[in-house]
Amino acid sequence: MDYDTYGSTAVELAIELANTERSDPGWARDFLDTHHEWFSPGTSFDLSPGEIHRAAATAGLVRTVALAESQADVLDRLNELLALARPRPYATDHDGELHLHYARPDSPALEQLTTTVAMGLSQVVVQHGWQRLGVCAAENCDDVYVDTSRNASRRYCSNTCASRSTVAAYRARQKTE
Ligand SMILES: [Zn+2]
């Protein structure tokens, strides 16, 4: 990943949220725990059932933005997502590097999550184009990704899917020869 050309890594949080398995009711808590570095210290990760439902809706919206096939569709869905955000940006160097946080530090976890995800995703779309978002080309995988490669050549969600597909294509070629 080359983050140097991007103002923010928050888009990665959006992608990971969209790709998170949500069948287990504990998914939201697990997601917040594993991504705790995105939240203000002391933020409670105990979401109400209603908040978990809204977090899932946010995840679904990120996915629809990534799957949209026209700029008009992207704008509609992105603006739906942005309408859920309550940005109040501030600058910080808590990890040693000067950067922006998008959400009020004392806001609830859901508000921090939705705001960070919406702002991170929309920054990439407006600065680098909606074509930077896509869905994995590997068989049996429909995870979404953001393409941060210099020449916009990404097709897979992960190196695992990329190498799995390379091996499958090689085997298929060998069979026909
Ligand atoms: Zn930070």
Ligand SMILES: [Zn+2]
């Ligand atoms: Zn994949």
